[in-house]
Amino acid sequence: MLASNTNTKTTSSPNLSIILAEAKKVFVLNSSWTQHGPTHWLQVEKNAVMLGEHTPGCDMEVARLFALLHDCKRQNEGSDPEHGARAAKFAQELHDRGVLGLNPGQLATLKYAMTHHNGGQVSDDPTIGVCWDADRLDLPRVGTRPDMALMSTPYAREWLRLHSAKTFRG
Numbered sequence: 001m002l003a004s005n006t007n008t009k010t011t012s013s014p015n016l017s018i019i020l021a022e023a024k025k026v027f028v029l030n031s032s033w034t035q036h037g038p039t040h041w042l043q044v045e046k047n048a049v050m051l052g053e054h055t056p057g058c059d060m061e062v063a064r065l066f067a068l069l070h071d072c073k074r075q076n077e078g079s080d081p082e083h084g085a086r087a088a089k090f091a092q093e094l095h096d097r098g099v100l101g102l103n104p105g106q107l108a109t110l111k112y113a114m115t116h117h118n119g120g121q122v123s124d125d126p127t128i129g130v131c132w133d134a135d136r137l138d139l140p141r142v143g144t145r146p147d148m149a150l151m152s153t154p155y156a157r158e159w160l161r162l163h164s165a166k167t168f169r170g
């Protein structure tokens, strides 16, 4: 299992508005109707912050970057199984241009989380778990109820237990 590297200082904090602009530049779907575009990315970022604050060891910088970048290379509204790997490759490009400001451990964690985010896995790594849970908590946007068994972090499971009754009643 890949572990988050939270002990090594980053070279500089990433500017999230610049990252968002970079993601929008390469996004090929129509943002006015896609269910995988900037509206979703920003909701995942909110979820990541909420979960990260309750998940010891979570690297919030990595989780927020995941939120903004993980779906930016989607090419269709369907399954598109390679979109995570394409997004990871894009993250490497941004890193090589000096845009991300991550250390090598953080970059590796970010790329792993992106590559495998749609693979139906769970993780006991706090950062990767927060990334995947933050994404899955936004599944109701496509009419899908988040699966408790696919939540990686204790706080996401607790949140889902508390909110599922009113959110998914009927």
Ligand SMILES: [Fe+2]
Pocket (backbone or CB within 6 Å): 070, 071, 083, 084, 117, 118
């Ligand atoms: Fe995705």
Ligand SMILES: [Fe+2]
Pocket (backbone or CB within 6 Å): 040, 044, 070, 071, 135
């Ligand atoms: Fe997503």
